[in-house]
Amino acid sequence: MIVSTTSQTFTKPLQLTPSKNKNPNNRFESVPAISLLQLCKNANELAQIHSLLIKTSLIQTPIAFNLLLSSYASSGDPGALDRARNLFDRADFAPSSFLYNTLIKAYTNHGYPIQAFIFYTQMLCQSSVLPDRFTFTFVLAACSRLCDRFLGKQVHAQMVKRKDFYGVHSRNALMGFYVKVGEVGMAAKRVFDEIEEPDIVSWNCLLDGYVRGGEVGAARKVFDEMPERDVVSWTTMLVGYVDAGMLSEGWDLFGRMPERNVLSWSAMIRGFVSAGRSREALGVFKDMEVSGVEMDKVTMTSLLSACAGLGALDQGRWIHSYIDKHEIDVDAHLSAALIDMYCKCGWLDVGLTIFRESLDKKVFVWNAILGGLALHSRGKEAVGLFLEMLDSGTKPNEITFICVLSACSHSGLVDEGLEIFQSMEADHNVRPTLEHYGCMVDLLGRAGLLNDARRLVETMPMEVDGNVLRALLGACRIHGDIELGVQVGKALIELEPLNDANYVLLSNIYALANRWEDVGNLRRIMKARGARKRPGCSSIELNGAVHEFIAGDCSHPQSEEIYKLIDEMAEHLLWA
Structure with a gap:
């Protein structure tokens, strides 16, 4: 028999009797068949040792049985968990809480939380075994995965009945469950208050709960009261500020962090990108490079968005090279970010190549390339790709139709745009929103069909917004329809009296008709209302x-x- 490990190959007969020189309290310590279980790397090696344990009858000893079952349960190979369960069902002795805990944890970690909870209920039906201080931790992890309030509260009730059987780790797991289901202020805080000596995990769990709930003030209070903080504490508070749009507070906290990990850097970069402050995002990235922290996929996705926003092609290409150099798996999110960056930086053909090479074409990957084609006014290609998307079985969403309709608008494809718009709700169960109507108004207006565009605005099933009216007003300026342009411009200024772009558009309409007195009056109204024209900006x-x-x-x-x-x-x- 041959058993391979990472360091050596065993070809000699295995010693199956314990050495006399070993600790008598651990009499199986020197048995290679048992000790090798901790070195197994795959299911094939486990199966070999399993066979040996059966042949030598060591499988009947609890220590060998427990180690073998635990090895199967923790293995990532397909079918290993089923082997662990079959082994459990054929046990010649009453299973211990260790075995129940092992399988409950394994089912949860492998993505079967329902099976984990069912196994826990079977454990409760056994009179010979009781939950121990680890059981509730694993069961609550399953409840958190399920996000099931009822089941989690049942476990909480059982914990209350067995106060001697759980400690701070189980309470932390209970807090984590309540945080996951959104019951922080009452349930999670009450559990925290019951802990005599909360550890750093307890504090971080409570802090995370308030951050998830958007209660930044309460989170900051917990953060300030913490007797000690680790990098998780600082990063969680930073994420709270970033998610709330409080970038000044987040930047100040980031500057005072004694230690930063990749999540801290990613959070700060993501915050600046979300706020449209791409320049600051790239500045943080440069500092991150100097610090020597390796980027993860989340960081790279945010940075690519920043490059797209600024048109920073060189930096975007550097990030792409970093991905290739480190052989980072390009998943759907990273593919979409790369496509978007190259398209917005003018390299549409590279974006198309990345799209074609993408193995996981989720809907947002299709949306990224459709948006790129729209940006470059390649409407016919966008329509063709949209039909290809439908043929592939990918279901379009709201953003998909915005991209395709925008492509039709920029390419003058009126008939195609109308057909796609009419198919949205009828064929794809996607109800048109204001953005879709805005695209259609822009499509009709650019094509000179101003009366059709006006009728669409008047018959919209929702209140018109500024973007829709600006699309119509822009079309009036392009095609010189002064009368309709003045009507729309006045309505737009009444709707958004502080938006300087509205005054500029209406002023251009007056200028086309040489109505300079109206231009002057409009400027005085604009000044009186405090609507200042924003200066032009380029990069x-x-x-x-x-x-x-x-x-x-x-x-x-x-x-x-x-x-x-x-x-x-x-x-x-x-x-x-």
Whole structure:
């Protein structure tokens, strides 16, 4: 018989009798067949030792039986858990709480929490075995996976009856369950208050509960009261600030962290990206590089979004190279982020290549490439890809239709857009939203069908918003429909009196008709209402650095040379 391990191969007959020199209280310590169980790396090796234990009758000893069952239960090989259960069912002696706990934990970890709880109920029906201090921890983990309040509270009731059988670890698991089901302020806090000496896990669990519930004030109070904090404590509080949009407070906390892990960096980067502050996100990334922290998929996804927002192609390509160099598995989320980055940075063909090579084309991956095609006004390709998506069996969602309708709008595909819009609810059970109606108004308006666009606005089944009216007003400006443009512009200003873009659009309509007096009156109204025109802003990436320019701004270190070059260009254009 041959049993292979990572370090050696055993070909000699195994010694099956304990050595006299070993500890008499651990008489199986020197039996290779038992000690090798802890070295097994796969189901094949386990099966070999299992056979040997049967042949030598060691399988009838509790220590060998327990170790073998535990090895099967903790193995990640398919079918190993079934072997563990079959072994349990054929036991020649009454199973202990250790064996029940092992299988309850294994079923939960393998994604079968219902089976874990059923096994726990079978345990309760046995008069010869009782739950121990580990049982409730594993059972509550199953209840948390199920997110089942009723089952979890049943376990809590059983814990109350057996106060001597559980300690702080079980209470922490109970707190974790209540946090998972959203009962923090009452249930989880009450359990926490019952712990005589809460450990760092207890405090972190309570802190996490308040953060998950969006109670940032209560979370900060817990954070300040903690007798000690670890990196989990700091990161959890940071996530609370980021998720609440409190980036100033989050940035201050981030700066005071004694230790940062990849989750801390990712949270700060994600916060800046979500707030549209891509420049700050890339700045945090550069600091992260200097600190030597390796990026994970979440961090890379956020960074790619930041690169897409700024058009920072060089940095986006560097991240892509990092993924390839470290052989990181490109899942659906990372594929979508790469596609979006390349499309928004002008490299649509690279985005298409990544899409075609993606093995897991979830709906948001299709949406990413459809949005890229729309951005580049390649409507016919977008419609063709949409039909390919339907043929693949992928169900479109609301964003899918926004991308396709936008592509049709930018390419003048009126008939195709109308057909897709009408099929949304009828064929795909997706009810059109304001964004979809906005796309259709833009589609009809760009094609010059202003009356049809107006009728669509008037017959919408929901209240019109500024985006829909701006789409119609923009179409009026393009096609010179002054009368309709003035009507829509006035309605838009009444709806959003502080949005400077509305005044600019209506002013352009007046200017087209040479109604300069109305232009002047509009500017006075705008000034009286405090609606200030935001200066134009543009950015460019050069040698990996993103430079941002605002109209009339001189803060750039090379602004003098830039303005001088602009004047020279203008002079050449004047005499060209």
